[in-house]
Amino acid sequence: GTVLVPRRRAVAFQAPRLMPWKRVWRNVLLGLPGKPGRAVAEKALAEVGLGDRSGAWPKTLSGGEAQRASLARALVRDPDLLLLDEPFGALDALTRIKAQRLVAELWQRRGCTVLLVTHDVDEALQLADRALVMRDGVIAYDTAVDLDRPRSAGDPALAALRTRLLAELGVAESEFAGHAA
Template sequence: MSVLLPQPARVRAAVECRRVTRRFAGQAVLDGLDLDIAPGEFVALLGSSGSGKTTLLRALAGLEPIDAGQLQVPTAMAAVFQEPRLMPWKRVWRNVALGVRGAQVRERALAALAEVGLGHRLGAWPATLSGGEAQRVALARALVRAPQLLLLDEPFAALDALTRIRMHQLIIRLWRVHTPAVLLVTHDVDEALLLADRVLVLANGSIAEQLPIRLPRPRQASTPGFQQLRTRLLQLLGVETEAEAAVNVPPPLNRSASR
């Protein structure tokens, strides 16, 4: 007699894109794109300028319509962009609480600011913040919504190198605590490798390649396997690596032979 064993329930993806298409002036920027992001997964999206990275993120955020296909995202989601987009006439805590509904809004905003290390700046005006502080306020504004999906559109691109390192450490710590699915759009291959569980390469309107990143955390450029993955991603993006450049350098002219 056969016994029917119960099957494990399928965990629904945080993001599901099926044949998503978006056109501008008749040109398909997203062309039948398929994408799944698991709950709690950290995904980085790379691609050349104009490849559609930000278009995809804006479509997931509900800021950009699609022309065809289907996409499914959680109701609870938030986005952080390259510019902090703070209201200059509202103090820091009110920027964090902007649009938040429910009880104890101020307390929740203060707790989010404390998480990003800005509990002491709750009454400050945005104009008095450094670039890194302003981005942390934007991050707190996202976290206070307890998102199941966090969309990051090059949020660290305008920061100096040391501030970016600190922000990388902060985003990983917050991701581990709150466990949202994350989609990070970036041009920085190293940033993608330092942060993500999986790196996607967008080309010709669809996902051309995806690489799982199984390196242990915390990661550095010296982590075994990091440079191999970096070289692979640069090749996929059409960037010649130093090793390839050295191989392709033409030999020097033999001047004596030409005399």
């Protein structure tokens, strides 16, 4: 097949990868072509709820703040395709939920395509319109996640999708009973 990838794309990784010798706003502009001013970085930081932390050093940020700074670095590129490589993996449970909500809001506001790589079935089902299971480098399972937003973990349709996805991943229902989010 053929894959068409937009020219304007950006990536946010699991680790924020902030340069400790650059203030947060300078980290947001890192690698951006031209000489954009601080205002460009501050606009992206405000969008992720870090407008008041632009002048901070990365070491003073919490894990969630550092991840949001990384997300701002991706958003400042105004991508048509935003690639998220397990961006919430290192966050605690509450910060993770807030970060997931933020990404969902940004997606709706910006309208760009988001490709999220995650090993967390619940996270995939909360955020995705489509879930794919990869096995041996190929798509082994593909399903639409056609549920209203915001999604509730108690929704029977979501629970059925979760059961099916876990089965595709080789996890028997008895192995995850009682572990629902």
